[in-house]
Amino acid sequence: MTLPTKMKGVQLIGHGDLDMLQYKEDITVPTPLAHQVLIKVAAAGVNNTDLNTRIGWYSKGDNNSDDAGWAGNALKLPLIQGADVCGYIVAVGDKVDAARIGERVLIEPSFHNWNGETQTSPWYFGSECNGGFAQYTVIDAQYAHVLNSSMSDQELASFPCSYSTAENMLTRSQVNAQDTVLITGASGGVGSAAVQLAKLRGAKVIAVTSPNKQQALLDLGADQVVARGDDLVASLGENSVSLVVDLVAGSQWPQFLQILKPGSRYVVSGAIDGPLVELDVRTLYLKDLSFFGCTTLQAGVFSNLVGYINDNKIRPLLAQTFPLRDIKAAQQAFASKQHIGKIVLEVPQD
Template identity: 65%
Template sequence: MTIIPKRMKGIQLIGHGGAENLRYCSDIPVPTPTSNDVLIQVSAAGVNNTDINTRTAWYSKSDSNSADAGWSGTALALPRIQGADVCGIIVAVGDNVCASRIGDRVLIEPCLNEANSQALNSPWYFGSECDGGFAEYTVVAAKHAYKVNSRLSDVELASFPCSYSTAENMLSRANVSSQDTVLISGASGGVGSAAIQLAKARGAYVIAITSPSKNKQLLALGADRVISRDADLIEAFGENSIDVVIDLVAGKQWPQFLQLLKPGSRYAVSGAIGGALVDLDIRTLYLKDLSFFGCTVLNPDIFQKLITYIEKGQILPIVADTFPLEEINAAQEVFLQKKHTGKIVLKVSQ
C-alpha cells in the first residue's frame, strides 16, 4: 500500500515574466481527489511551449496583461503548478471511481472537459486553468487519466501526450490521407516530429521544414523530403503544389503557405512560435476555396487513438534530454534554444 504524504515537492509559478517566477517548493500540500478524480504520483513530465507562453503572458492580447494571460484567455490563479505532459501511477481515487484503478500507469489527456467533478462549459488546459504535473502528485478527473500498457519508460511515455495528441488532432481535422502531400512547419519540435510519424502512418507524402542541421534526424523519422526554414518555398515547390499545411510556426513565411496550397485544400494550425500576427490576403482564402482549421480542443477519440498507437508500437518516443524537476529553469533554457529534436522531459518521482 502506497503511503501518501501530506506535503510534496513541486514547481510553482508565482507570477508572469522571466524564469525567476518559477519557485521550487518542498512543502506544497498534496492535492485531494474529489469524487470523480484520481490522485497520481507523477513520474515524469514533459516541457512545452504552453508552459513558457503562460509564464511570459504570451497568450495575452492586451500587452501582456495578467488579466487575460492564461491559455483560455482569462487570468491565472497564482501560484500555479504547470506541466501538462504527465506520466504517473494512480495512488488514490475519489468516491465515484473504482478502487481497481489504483496502481494503473497512466497518461493524462491535457485538454480537459471535467474538473473538480464538474463538467466544464469551456475546456481547460492541464497545468493552466488547474494545477498540473510539475510536482510529485497531481489530481485529474478519472476520465482524463488513460491507462497505458507499454514497455516504454515513464520518461519516454511523458514525451507523448501534448505533442502527439495535438499532431493527431491536426491531421484528423485536416482529414489527411494517403493521397495527400503534407507540408509541416516547425518539424523538429515535439508536435512537428510527432506529425511526421503520424502523417506517414496515414500514408501521406511528407515535407518537413527545419534547420539543415536536423535534416538527417527528420528523414530518419520518415519525412520524404526536408527543406530549410529559410528557403523560398514557392521557388522550391511551385504554387498549388501542397494538399495540407500543418503549421506550428506562422511568422513571416506564412503568406507562402497559402500560395503553396492547391485550390480546395486545407490548412491546420496549433502554434505561432515564429510570430502570431501574419498577413492574409483574404482573396487567396476565398478564391482558392481553402479550409482553415484552428486546432486546440481535442476531438473525443483523439487521445484513445494515441494510447492505441503507443501500445501497438506504431509511434516512437523522441526524448532529446532529461532534467530533474528542480532544474526546470535549465530545461526551459535548453528548450528555448530550439537546437533539439523531440521532447525535453523532467524526472519527478523515482
Template identity: 60%
Template sequence: MSSISTSNDSMHGVYLTGHGGPEVLEVRDDIPRPAPGPRDVLVRVGAAGINNTDVNTRLAWYSKGDGEAEDASWSGQPIHFPRIQGADICGEIVAVGANVSNARIGERVLIEPCLQEHDGQNLASAWYIGAECDGGFAEYTKVAARHTHAVDSTLSDVELASFPCSYSTAENLLTRTQLAKGERVLITGASGGVGSAAVQLAKARGAHVIAVTSAAKADALLDIGADEIVLREQRLADVVEGNSVEVVIDLVGGPQWPELLDILGHKGRYAVAGAIGGEMVELDLRTLYLKDLSFFGCTVLEPEVFPNLVRHIEQGNIKPLVAETFALADIATAQEVFQQKGHVGKVVLKVCHD
C-alpha cells in the same frame, strides 16, 4: 476514497509564483498534496515534459491586453498563483475518488492535457492542465478520471511523458484536416515536439511528408519518416510546386505565412496550432476564396484523438523523441534549453523515482 499513506501530506514540486522569467519558478518541498474528489484520481507523477504552453503561460504570452495579463491563460482567464504547471504527464494512479473504481489503482496512465471536466463539473470551455488548474511539475496531481488513459507499454515514464501534449496536438491537427493516405502534407516547425510528432503520425496515415526545418536537423527528420526536407531559409515557391499540397500543418506563422497558402491546391486545408514565428500574418482573401481553402484553428482535442494516440503508442506506430532529461529541481535550466530550440523532440523532467 481509496488512498496512499497519509503520513506525509506534503510533496516536492515547483510553484509558478507569477508571470516573468525563470525567477518565478520556485522549487518547494512543502507543497500540499492534492486529494481527489469523488470523480477524480490521484496520480503519482513519474515524468513530465516541457512544452511551449508552459513557457508561454509563464511569460503571459497569451495575453492580448495591455500587459496586465488578465487573459494570460489558454482559456483567456487570469492565472491564479501559485500554480503548478506541467501538462505532459505520465504516472501511476495511487488513489481514487468515491465514484471511481478501486480497480484503477495501480494503472500506468497518460493524462489528456485538454480538460473538459474539473472538480466534478463539466467545463463550459476547455481547460489546460497546468494552466487553469495544477499539473505535473510535482510528485502528485489530481485530475478527473475520464482524462486518464491506461497505457500498456514497455517505454519508460520519461519516454511516455514525451507524448501527451505534442502528439495529441499533432493528431488533432491531422484529424481536423482529415489527412488521408497518399496526400501531400507540409509541416512547418517540423523539428519541434509537435512538428516531429506530426511527421510520424502523418506517415502512419500513409501521407507524403514535406518537413520544414534547419539543415542541422534534416537527417533526424528523414530518419523518422519525412519524405522531403525544405530548409527554413528557402522560399517555398522555389522548392515546392505551387498548388501541389493538400494539407499544411503550421506551427510557426510569421512572415512566410502567405507562401503556405500559395502551395496549397484547390480545396486545400490549412491548420494551425502555433505562432512562434509571429502571430500577426497577412492574408490575401483572393487566395482564400479562389482556391476554396479551409482553415482550422486547433486547440481543443476531438474526442477520438487521445484514445487514438494511446493506440498508436501501444502498437509501436510512433516512437518517443526525448532530446534531454532533467531533474525536476533543474526546471529553470530545462526551460532555458527548451527555449534555445537546438533539439529535436522533447525536453522531459524526471519527477518521481522508483
C-alpha cells in the same frame, strides 16, 4: 499505502522570467475529489505552453495578468504547471473504482470536466488547474488513460501534448494517403509527432526544419526536407501540396497559401515565429481553401493516441531529461530550439 501530506514541486508565482518559477519541498499533496484520481507523477514534459503562460504570451491586452491564461482568463497563482504527465494512480475519489489504483497512466491534457462537472470552456492541465510539475497531481478519472507499454516513464511523458495536438490537427483536416503534407517546425515536439502520424496515414510528408536537423527528419520518415527560411514557392512550386500543418506562422506565412492546391487545407496550432500574418483574402476564396484552428482535442483523439502507443505504432523522440529541480535549465534548453523531439523532467520519487 500511506501517502505523504507534503510534496516537492515547482510553482509559478507570477508572469515574467525564470525567477517566477520556485522549487519547493512543502507543497500540500492534493486530495482527489469524488470523480478524480491521485497520480504519483514519474515524469513530465516541457512545452511551449509552459513558457508562453509564464511570460504572459497568451495575453492580448496591455495588462498581461488579466487574460494571460491558456483559456483567456487570469491564472490562479501560485500555479503548478506541467501538462505532459506519465505516472501511477495511488488513490481514488469516492465515485472511482478502487481497482484503478496501481495503473500506469497518461493524462489527457485538454479536457472539459472537473470533478464530473462540465466547464463552460475547455481547461488545459497545468493552466486552469494544477499540473504535473510536482510529485502528485489530480485529474478526473476519465482523463487518466491506462498504458500497456514497455517504454520508460520519461519516453511516455514525451507523448501527451505534442502527439495529441498533432493527431488532433490531422484528424480535423482529414489527412489521408492521397495527401502531400507540408509540416513547419518539423523538428519540435508537435512537428516531429505530425511527421510520424501523417506517415502512419500513408501521406507524403515534406518537413521544414533547419539544415542541421534535416537528416534526423528523413530518418523519422519524412519524404522530403526543406530548409527553414527557404523560398517555398521556389523549392516546391505553386499548388504543390494539399495540406499545410503549421506551427510557426510568421513572415513566411503568405507562401503557405501559394503552395496550397485549390480546394486544399491549412491547419494551425502554433505561432512560434510570430502570431500576426499578412493574409490576402483573395487567395483564400479564389482557391477555395479551408482553414482549421486547432486547440481543443476532438473526442477520441487521445484514445487513438494511446492506442498507437500501446501497439508500438509510434516512437518517442526523447531529446534530453532534467531533474525537476532543474526546471529553469530545462526551459532554457527548450527555448534554444537546438533539440529534436521533447525535453522531459524527471520527478523525484521520495
